[in-house]
Amino acid sequence: MLHRLRFIPGRLIQSIPVAFGVTLIVFFMARLLPGNPALALLGQRATPESVAALSKQLGLNTPIWEQYFGFLGRIFQGNLGTSITYQQPVTSLLAQAIPVTMSLLGLALLFSLVISIPLAALAAFRPGGARDLGVRAFTLLGQGMPQFWLGIMLILLLAVGLRAFPVGGYGNSAGDHLYYLFLPALTLAITMCPTIIRSLRSSMIDVLESEYVGTAKSKGSYGAALFRGHVLRNAAIPTVSVIGVNLGFLVGGSLVIEKVFALPGLGSMMINAIFTRDFPTIQGVTLFVALFVVVVGILTDVVYTMLDPRVNFGAKEQS
Amino acid sequence: METPLLSVKSLTIGIRRSKSADTIIVDDLSFDIQRGERFGIVGESGSGKSLTLRAIADLLPKGVEVLSGSIRYNGAELIGMPTVQRRRLMGPEIAMIFQEPMTALNPVIRVGDQIAEGPRRYLGLSKKAAMALAIEMMAKTGIPDPARRARAYPHELSGGLRQRIMIAMALSCGPKLLLCDEPTTALDVTVQHQVLKVLEKLCDDSGAALAFVTHDLAVVNQTCTDLAVMYAGHIIESGKVKSVFHDPRHPYTKGLLDSAPDFDQPERDLVPIPGFPPNLAARTSGCPFAPRCVFAVEACTVAMPPTMEVAPGHNAACIESQHIFEGVTV
Numbered sequence A: 001m002l003h004r005l006r007f008i009p010g011r012l013i014q015s016i017p018v019a020f021g022v023t024l025i026v027f028f029m030a031r032l033l034p035g036n037p038a039l040a041l042l043g044q045r046a047t048p049e050s051v052a053a054l055s056k057q058l059g060l061n062t063p064i065w066e067q068y069f070g071f072l073g074r075i076f077q078g079n080l081g082t083s084i085t086y087q088q089p090v091t092s093l094l095a096q097a098i099p100v101t102m103s104l105l106g107l108a109l110l111f112s113l114v115i116s117i118p119l120a121a122l123a124a125f126r127p128g129g130a131r132d133l134g135v136r137a138f139t140l141l142g143q144g145m146p147q148f149w150l151g152i153m154l155i156l157l158l159a160v161g162l163r164a165f166p167v168g169g170y171g172n173s174a175g176d177h178l179y180y181l182f183l184p185a186l187t188l189a190i191t192m193c194p195t196i197i198r199s200l201r202s203s204m205i206d207v208l209e210s211e212y213v214g215t216a217k218s219k220g221s222y223g224a225a226l227f228r229g230h231v232l233r234n235a236a237i238p239t240v241s242v243i244g245v246n247l248g249f250l251v252g253g254s255l256v257i258e259k260v261f262a263l264p265g266l267g268s269m270m271i272n273a274i275f276t277r278d279f280p281t282i283q284g285v286t287l288f289v290a291l292f293v294v295v296v297g298i299l300t301d302v303v304y305t306m307l308d309p310r311v312n313f314g315a316k317e318q319s
Numbered sequence B: 001m002e003t004p005l006l007s008v009k010s011l012t013i014g015i016r017r018s019k020s021a022d023t024i025i026v027d028d029l030s031f032d033i034q035r036g037e038r039f040g041i042v043g044e045s046g047s048g049k050s051l052t053l054r055a056i057a058d059l060l061p062k063g064v065e066v067l068s069g070s071i072r073y074n075g076a077e078l079i080g081m082p083t084v085q086r087r088r089l090m091g092p093e094i095a096m097i098f099q100e101p102m103t104a105l106n107p108v109i110r111v112g113d114q115i116a117e118g119p120r121r122y123l124g125l126s127k128k129a130a131m132a133l134a135i136e137m138m139a140k141t142g143i144p145d146p147a148r149r150a151r152a153y154p155h156e157l158s159g160g161l162r163q164r165i166m167i168a169m170a171l172s173c174g175p176k177l178l179l180c181d182e183p184t185t186a187l188d189v190t191v192q193h194q195v196l197k198v199l200e201k202l203c204d205d206s207g208a209a210l211a212f213v214t215h216d217l218a219v220v221n222q223t224c225t226d227l228a229v230m231y232a233g234h235i236i237e238s239g240k241v242k243s244v245f246h247d248p249r250h251p252y253t254k255g256l257l258d259s260a261p262d263f264d265q266p267e268r269d270l271v272p273i274p275g276f277p278p279n280l281a282a283r284t285s286g287c288p289f290a291p292r293c294v295f296a297v298e299a300c301t302v303a304m305p306p307t308m309e310v311a312p313g314h315n316a317a318c319i320e321s322q323h324i325f326e327g328v329t330v
Ligand SMILES: Nc1ncnc2c1ncn2[C@@H]1O[C@H](COP(=O)(O)OP(=O)(O)OP(=O)(O)O)[C@@H](O)[C@H]1O
Pocket: B015, B025, B043, B044, B045, B046, B047, B048, B049, B050, B051, B052, B061, B062, B063, B064, B215, B280
């Protein structure tokens, strides 16, 4: 087991150039947006003098390379700069927003597994049957609905209509957070489910027809024990990488959903920063998201390795 | 006479169709297996041997089902028995060994745990005791260093070891009937022999009866006491192995023996059977072997010949049997 996880340090080293590339792209992309951040900050009626003064104060008029290397150097000191709009260190803004977004993603992932596994099993048990058709209709529907629209519908139905959930916000205690995150996580989960269900369903069909399930039956296994012991884990293996890839998309989805549900997470932070051309914040968030995607990639391979004893990424890289 | 351990009567297996006539794959099959008997089933590819075994084990592939007939185990009817009840027989009463041990073992579970699964369920053993039994069973099948190998995954073992694992698994709950579907076909010749020996010995020790499907007539000769020859879903000849091999009474069996290398006369010429096995979709009313049979007369194409006792305990389904084989000693 452990020797098969030896690929992790190598994978981390490999991701250094990726992270470096991300800083480069992020930094220059932000600079290519039209408009001057000092102008955005001061508003339409600002005098050219005050704009110039603020630009100087923010370091916006030094050569762009200098700005970049300064930025890079500060990153290594754990300093992502100061938010232009909030006048606070970007790191402390991130420290507030990251737990919100990560809880949202974690809960969304949990919900989508809780929804997908039984539905996929229901569908795979008799392909082409009534239940299978029902599940497939659900996946089509789930895929067709835009996230923000679904979010708004859930708000109208469950929050405004039934008053079962808050319309938006994040609350104050941990229990509160869970309560406030429920609807946005459900929204994300419903839009992520179709992909997971489709992958799980087809691999479950394969597994159910495999010879080793026949062997398990010939040992007297049936029903839930057969499913837990010989179907679920085998069918999950191909789905792990599907989930890994989709987690990246889910971060993108959470940008919009956080805005819809007024959650103080990375998404809201990012959107506000883009509107005000708050470069340091944009850079900080993007950098974090890029690193997150890299880490998810490595975690995906770790889970893959733990589920499938035949997988050995380390051996592949050595040979 | 006591009830046979397994009694198959008029078993018909096929694919049910709503719009047209059902496709029949195994037609009106009957045979008995007594306690401790070693029953061989031979026949060419596609004759329905695997499906017959799978029907006994309730492992028919999707879409294929038992259309009619009866399978009695120890007097109890298996056809129509609820799945839950039927699965409870699998392991302690009936067990099965498959042709390809690589695909028959779950790739993500340690082989020791796979063997221990049955004993935990049926013998009420603790995890530890079941593992101890698994290791003991592995030792019995001649796996060296079984305690270490029990922690291996299937892909870490050779084909021969994997098939021994399958044998250990099948016998772990002490079944009375072991179904084997070409258990040695996927193995090297030398390994084949060893695995077969282990299988025979363990069945001898436990007194388990064997239903053994194979292509290999030499293996039947070595392993089995009784034999059924299948052709296109029918048993066309059956009896004691000795009797059938030395005095075949169906032209197909004769052809099969002539087309296989002889264990006693290696220099004899091999004679292939002309033609091809019949197409199941275009089933005719007569003897399915008639189109390839050099002895066929008109009556052969009219109706399926009845099974007749040609010698004590030796049956053949050929109306011309007497003309063809009478006075001819092989
Ligand atoms: N899943 C299935 N669906 C439809 N037809 C099938 C299926 N499995 C087997 N058959 C048909 O049933 C017939 C008998 O198959 P079976 O596997 O029992 O043959 P066999 O005697 O075991 O042959 P072999 O020696 O090649 O293993 C074959 O002609 C095959 O076409």
